[in-house]
Amino acid sequence: MVVCHTSLSGTNNHTTCRGTGITFNHLSSPFWYLTQGCQFIRIWLKPFCSYPPLSTLHVDTPPCIPTVTTSYVHGTSTISLLSCTVPQALQATVDRWPDREAVVFMKDGIRKTFAQFQQDVDQAAAGLLALGLKRGDKLGMWGPNIYEWILFQFATAKAGIVLVSVNPAYQLQEVEFALRKVQCNAVVCPTQFKTQKYYEMLKKICPEMETARQGIFKSARLPDMRMVVLTDSRQPGALHMDDVFQAGGSEELKELESLQKKLSCDDPINIQFTSGTTGNPKGATLSHHNIINNSYFIGRRLGFDWRVRVCVPVPLYHTFGAVGGGMCMAVHGVTLVFPSPGYDGRANLEAIEKERTWTKDVYMGVYTVCVVADGDVSLLIVCVCQIAYGTTENSPVTFLSFPRDNLELKTKTVGCVMPHVEAKIINPVSGEVVRLGEPGELLVRGYCVMLEYYNDDAKTQEVIGKDRWYRTGDIASMDQFGYCRIEGRMKDMIIRGGENIYPAEIEQFLHKHPKVQEAQFCPSPRPLPLTEAPPPHHHS
Template sequence: MIANVASRRVLLGKTPRARAWALAATGRAIHVDAPPIVPTLTSSYAHGTSSSSLLDVTVGDALDRAADRWPDREAAVFVRDGVRKTFAQFHRDVERAAAGLLCLGLRRGERLGMWGPNTYEWLLFQFATAKAGIITVSVNPAYQAEEAEFALRKVGCKAVVCPEAFKTQKYCDMLRLICPEIPACPPGDIRSARLPDLRSVIVLDSRQPGMFHLDDVMQAGDNRFLRRLHEIGKKLLCDDPVNILFTSGTTGRPKGATLTHHNVVNNAFFVGKRVGFDWRPATRVCLPVPLYHCFGSVGGGICMAVHGLSLVFPSPEYSGKDNLAAMQSEKCTFVYGTPTMYVDMTTQPDVRRFDLSSVVGGIIAGSPCPPELVQSVMSVMGIKEVTGHRPPGCVRLLPRRRSHQGSHHQRRRKRLPGRNRAVPAHAPQSQRSAGGGRGGRPHERGDLRLHQSEGRTAVNRGRRQDFLQRKDFSLQDSALRGVRRQLSAHRHRKGPETGTASAGRGAAGTREGQVSVFHVKT
């Protein structure tokens, strides 16, 4: 809003030069603090005009505000496990868990791996680590020993939280396979050759040699560590890292991406505004998507804190029938899912027996959604509003390019590695994750990003990369090559390459070949 007012003031100026500057700045959607004759950026920190300001708060701040505003509202319901927590209860558990982690020796900026299905403890430690300044590492619960070792070693996890087992996944057995030294070590002092950073393993449901139990953590945080927790909270910045997510590993080893408090809070804030969480009363979201994905942890967990949602988890793993039963029994008003999850729910043989009249909206994400599925969801499940990604095709391979450009959306910043300050414009810097250090771990992609004075960004690829926008399953390399050949032939027929859309920072318009967001309402 301030930027809009500033632009109008200059536009009403008497000099043609001032009017030209205003038109140029408005066209570029860039706001700077003073009106230069030629709009330039002196720092790589700029933001676009918007009627909704970005939130400069941490995840812990968001939860504190939610607990103060809605103390008696249900924050999370885990139907199969029989767990129900109000915001006040959840906030109290989070502070106890965070203080316990500090007592175990974890410090701000260190990493804790969450490895397991959707349980209350996953949500609990997501917020406990955020409050303590610890970085949550989202580990795929389907990882086998080799994959888990790669992920935990890559990011240098100091602690791992997991159940003993879930279905066929034997988490503690796999950790002992990776680190045979664990049974002989005292809890909290693991010394492993293959995971040199690992010190603690916290088991959720049983006691194991050399490992802590969840109760040990919850009881360890006394008043001294609670005071330390509150002191840390005062020093945390919204630009501090809070979460590391791994890619699927479709075209190689999984690669890590680090998200900050600012990333996840504003992602949740604007997702909620887009679908109306900011004005809908007491929204209850059925959440079958996994918490180790951004869809579940940010679209679910962080949205809960930012917008006061009540999250309903039907089961630890996906079950279409459990989802329908939970929507009926818990009177859910919204439902999340990937396209394949919605296909499964709409094709359940007894779907029409469930009373889904309370469900008014849904989000289909994770991959592009065909129009036929939207129609099926609205007709079979009776959902009136659906928001998701509109696909240009069933599978889309974003074209490889030496560089691409994109205009600023809201705010974009670039910082010197290891320093909490913006770099000058025109200064190319390797794209490191926030709080990287230690030789770029985690993770340095090798690309260079150059902020130009007119407010645009060029990314020069440090290596050849393939980006796959897929449905919910991996494609083999041979299939990738076939898709690439088809798309290459299509581009030659249609003309020059189209640009790519970056998640969360797309340009104002959508060009040919990009995935765009749709919102369907009856």
């Protein structure tokens, strides 16, 4: 295939041609024109000719021709990246479908149309400005899936305030570390959820709350902290949600409107804490551009549109819930249905039945979509599994399967590279790109890569090079269609005699023996004698 790109400027035409591996398998004629503004693309289809191999892959549709020749792929697309901010994306959807339901919180009986949701967002954002928060400040959201969580996700974005997503399971030391690390100025949380006493923990960290005047205080242990907002009760030293809504007046609403012209899509908008498996949690800082575009291309690949109702049982404090849920709502106009504040399997089924939703859940990193028969959740008549891969640092999704992929691709890979994303597999020692199908460390580059680990240059430089490649720390391999297979973690890899040994490969080899039922690789500080595990007892 040869692509000729012709630009028209007045009466002067100029054309450049190059060979490419991009294919358009839906073409029915030898010529195809794509118009974008005043630009035209003319494509001639020829028999398979020999062109210099380019590891670019057109991923608007499932790839059907093996064009990837090394373990490097660039997901190309005819669809451009978006350059809007989060409030602009939400406003566009509100203008288009004002009376469509935006969110449903089943346990709390809350239903909001896009117009109602936007009104709440504006009032909450104006209230935050009236209470003294300003563009660039940080607000921590700490709690389960409640309406206030998604409300402040968009209210902070509208006010130019950075939302800090705090794990609702954090205990005293963990939350103090997180809030101090990112210099948090305010926290919004419920008084308590199950055994988590949020208000009591914050009072222990900030005893100055007891003598706070009008909910504003100065903390010795958290020097940047100024206020705590409770969503469900009034307590000494803390503000209530009503205080936020009542604080903002016409002056703050005008200030809010003026602020929209100053916000940039490259501004930081969300700090997501990593799991901290290699030490203290790190604050992955994401921009409007990161999360807007990731949600946009997630939704496009999954086929989201305004008619879709999505059940969201995953936590909003994760990028999966915040981007795959909240941001997809703002960008694609889908309705989000939250079955319960915490994970509840029975509530999920009730949501599927009563709200007629697709359900978006995670089992081993899989998007699960179920359509339910009328009146009977026991009859799941269609089940389409979509598997995805990503990291918090990548906003998060970088590989995602297509709905039409076969079962083998959906069970043995983590999907195909996403649009506008580069990925490569390298030898972790030499740094060279490995041959197709060989395992190595997975690196990702593109719009999705985070800005930084907040206030941690050393950790940032460990994972993002000067060339902006992000090192995932995952062992992976790639096929000729741009699909990725995760083999394990770099920290589990063993180098012996100059050879890279992966635990997953050893386990897979052992599983081939007919008498091996289960195999688990684990390191030992010294040689252990070989022993035979007794066969499992089967009870009748």
